Amino acid sequence: MGSSGRWMVWTLCVCFTALQNAALRVTVRESSLQVVQGDVVVLPCSFFTSTPLSRLNVIWTLAPSSSPESPIQVITYDHGQVIEAPSFIGRVGFTGIPWSADIAVNDTRVADAGTYRCVVNNPPETADPGIGELELSVLAPPSLPVCQWDGDIAAGGSVTLSCSVVEGVPRPQIRWDKVNPGEIALPINVEGDLPGSVQIVNVSSETSGLYRCSAKNLLGTENCYVNLSVHTPPDRSSGLLQAVLITLSMSSVLVALLALVLWLHRTGQDGREGGEEEGEEEECYNEIRYTPSLMKRSFV
Template identity: 70%
Template sequence: MRESSLEVVRGDSVLLPCSFFTFSDFSSLNVIWTLAPFSSPKTPVQVIVFDHGQVIKNPSLIGRVHFTGLPFSADIILNDTQVSDGGIYRCMVNNPPDTADPGVGELLLSVLEPPSLPVCEWDGAIDMGGSVRLSCSVEEGVPPPKIHWKKVTPEEISLPINMEGRYPTPVRSSTVFVNLPLR
């Protein structure tokens, strides 16, 4: 393996490299790619196989996975990556009558997902001296996004409330600034 780990953004394509060296011709070449997904690492699944000239793909990956350089390379390309594609990929190459044990390489693939917009809410008494509970959550994102809070001065931003005392819809922002005037 030329790489030990790779990152890709969900929806993009990624090349998973696997090189090998053999003294034999390619008539008996066997290449097996498997994935131990993060969601179930003890249950690896077959991704794609090259066996005696025939390519067999996992049905769920048809149209998304391809060998790129057979028979000289066991590299594969994975298109339209999904978060579920993340995990440990293993490439096993065997080419009888080579007498060496099959070569096995491992590669960790992380599929990053941009975070969704945070949904932020607050409740409580906004009167002077009152207590307010602030909360923000993000439904999607790999790795999970971190939310940071910062107290600002009244000149920087005001509390989102209109003159009738009604509250607007939840604030949607990657950074939340809330001003609670203290006197």
């Protein structure tokens, strides 16, 4: 064999070895993706192989953002069969198997967010599988917040307004406002045991009104409300004045009644005295009238 023949053989061996060593390659075209909750997202995973696809094996796994230490299996393609994880049944599927390992996830949920891994095997090419990774973020509008209040609503007391939101990506921003009467913004606590709360000290009648908690992110805003009514004790000075006025009114009525009784009593006495004088005059008159007759009879 000449030098040219040996050179050709050596070149073929090198190419074959290189092709064998790089037989299976996996490529993920995007390192991160975002999707709005409820929409469809395609997770890309391409692979190159020089071996027939009769024994192709593709596994997609997910390390959820909520618990990255506990990965779960999403979907598997093995010898022509497709197996879906229970939490993804009816929501996930391959788009181009066996030529592509891309999958589509529909009706996306916040729990679908995390790190996805595409693992491809195609025996007998290589013992080491090709692996690709990508990060998926699922955006969601704020859920309806829950408003509560706690504390002493008597004048001079202290009240804490709290607002909690279960869901929302990115994390919703909390804002408290007094909307009626007189709209004002209130500073909120962003850390500690009650994030999203606001404390109102030394409450008074001006504190009473309607308060609104707003939970907002780039997908929308949700509100809840608290109607706060502060109990204010009555003013002692005004109460004393009312008592004095009532006492004076009652005293005036009693004086009037007493004057009326005295007047009626005096009127009754005057009537009786007049009657007695008339009786005495009549008796005297009778005595004068009948005396001559008695005297006349005595001389007969």
